[in-house]
Amino acid sequence: MTEKAWKFVHDNAEGANWTPGLREIFEYRDLGIKGGTNGDYVAHVIKANGKDMKDEVQQWHVHDCDFQFVYVLNGWAKFEYEGQGVHTIKKGDTILQTPGIKHREIACSKDFEVLEIVSPANFKTRVVEAPTDKPQAAE
Numbered sequence: 001m002t003e004k005a006w007k008f009v010h011d012n013a014e015g016a017n018w019t020p021g022l023r024e025i026f027e028y029r030d031l032g033i034k035g036g037t038n039g040d041y042v043a044h045v046i047k048a049n050g051k052d053m054k055d056e057v058q059q060w061h062v063h064d065c066d067f068q069f070v071y072v073l074n075g076w077a078k079f080e081y082e083g084q085g086v087h088t089i090k091k092g093d094t095i096l097q098t099p100g101i102k103h104r105e106i107a108c109s110k111d112f113e114v115l116e117i118v119s120p121a122n123f124k125t126r127v128v129e130a131p132t133d134k135p136q137a138a139e
Contacts, residue, residue, distance in 0.1 A: 009036035018047075025051045034121040042121035045073065047113040060104045060130045065123035068097040068116070075112035080104050082131040102131045 011032040021028035026046045033043035076090040082102035089095060097103070 004040070005038060006040075007036045009033060021046070025049060033117070037121070039121040041067075041117060041119045042123075043115065043117045045113065045115055047073075048075070048108065048110055050110065058105050059127050060102050061125055061127045062100050062102055063097075063118070063123050063125050064100075065118050065120065066099055067119040068099075069118075070095040070097065071115040073113040073115055075109035077108035077112050077114075078106040080106060083133050102128055 009032040011030075016029050018027040018029050021044075025048060027049045029045040029047075031043040031045065033041050070089070072089050072091050072093045074091055076088055078086060078088045079095075080086045080103060081097075084101075086106065087095075
């Protein structure tokens with residue numbers, strides 16, 4: 001096993017710092033993994049903040065990353081994935097999103113909250129054209 005120059009991280013929940021992020025309808029809590037892994041990964045909790053507005057992430061988009069894992073902590077959301085159809089994710093569900101998959105959010109609950117882990121930490125999000133494939137039956 002190759003040793004990495006990562007640092008031990010203990011991110012304290014008490015007094016956690018919630019900040020704006022990619023989406024205006026959510027607040028983000030960085031869990032310290034970005035700094036601890038020198039940008040190899042980012043882990044954050046994302047939660048709905050009560051704002052009700054449309055944003056670019058509801059359009060078809062991709063994330064330029066190698067790894068993206070989502071664990072639903074609370075609430076639900078409905079997403080559509082290229083080639084996979086519409087999926088409703090709810091508390092306790094997980095998604096391993098394949099690199100470069102086109103997707104869009106259709107709706108989410110007011111109490112939606114997820115843990116997301118992505119690599120690399122400084123990934124880009126790009127709005128793209130809708131996929132032209134016929135999705136598999138899902139839901």
